[in-house]
Amino acid sequence: AQSVAQPEDQVNVAEGNPLTVKCTYSVSGNPYLFWYVQYPNRGLQFLLKYITGDNLVKGSYGFEAEFNKSQTSFHLKKPSALVSDSALYFCAVRGYNAGNMLTFGGGTRLMVKP
């Protein structure tokens, strides 16, 4: 069975500082990894994905994520946080043989303070 862990319920960061939202996964075979963001009263929005290739992937709104196979991690990062980045972030994984089934982590609330 595939699973995702987001160890932090909330991350607090000051505007302009770098941010990291952590994600680790467990899956059989090579993983497909994703980050989604959820703003209040809105649906989840796709941010970025790792399928294969370069371990550092870039996505929407200046976000990037680094795939680390040995640590089974896929941490979300941004060099300089904005107040508007405050939202709920979900990491998701899909195993190679899992069809299209995504398994989501429990989410991490990012709070960026001015």
Add this chain to the structure above:
Amino acid sequence: EAGVAQSPRYKIIEKRQSVAFWCNPISGHATLYWYQQILGQGPKLLIQFQNNGVVDDSQLPKDRFSAERLKGVDSTLKIQPAKLEDSAVYLCASSLPRTPYEQYFGPGTRLTVT
């Protein structure tokens, strides 16, 4: 491009009553998903359709939940009878056949069972 549409946005019912949710995916998206998101948790896949056929319903509580996508476009998810633990946000998502891992989510229906 219009996004995934869902209705109603909010629904309050008493336990043992029935309820139905509607979803209209993005035009051209053959794959449609229903997720359940309980407060404080990540979304959990309930059922996945490819056109009008069910691909995966392994996590759908079939004794009380049903879903259909008769014409391969819009879909309905029904709960009958509802239980208190069904209180959640029900999310619909859709994707293109060539990029099934890039899912587009609707705003969700928030169900409260009292």
